Amino acid sequence: MMKKAPNLKRTIRTKSKSNVNIGPASVAMIELLTVVFLKSLAEEAKAQAFGEKSATIKAQHIKAVSKKVLKKARG
Known part of the structure; x- marks a missing residue:
């Protein structure tokens, strides 16, 4: 199981404006926020799957809870 999103630091740097410097602390905070968001999304999808009596989380469960x-x- 992966513990963090792959190549997240590189994605943050490429999507930022070229004239803005992003410090390492800011990159770390963005990574932590992303991980927390993904964890909450997974928890909500797990609850949705449990409500539908499914043992696995499927794409439909993620789509159902993503807006919330x-x-x-x-x-």
Whole structure:
């Protein structure tokens, strides 16, 4: 099982504007926020799958809860 998203640091650096320097602490915070978001998405999808009496989390479960998790993440 992967513990973090692959190549996340490189993705953050390429998507940022070229004239803005991003410090290592900021990159670490972005990584932590991404991991926390993915964990909450997985927990909600697990609850959705459990409610449908499914043993595995499928794409349909993720799609069903993604809007709710995004609203919660925005505040």
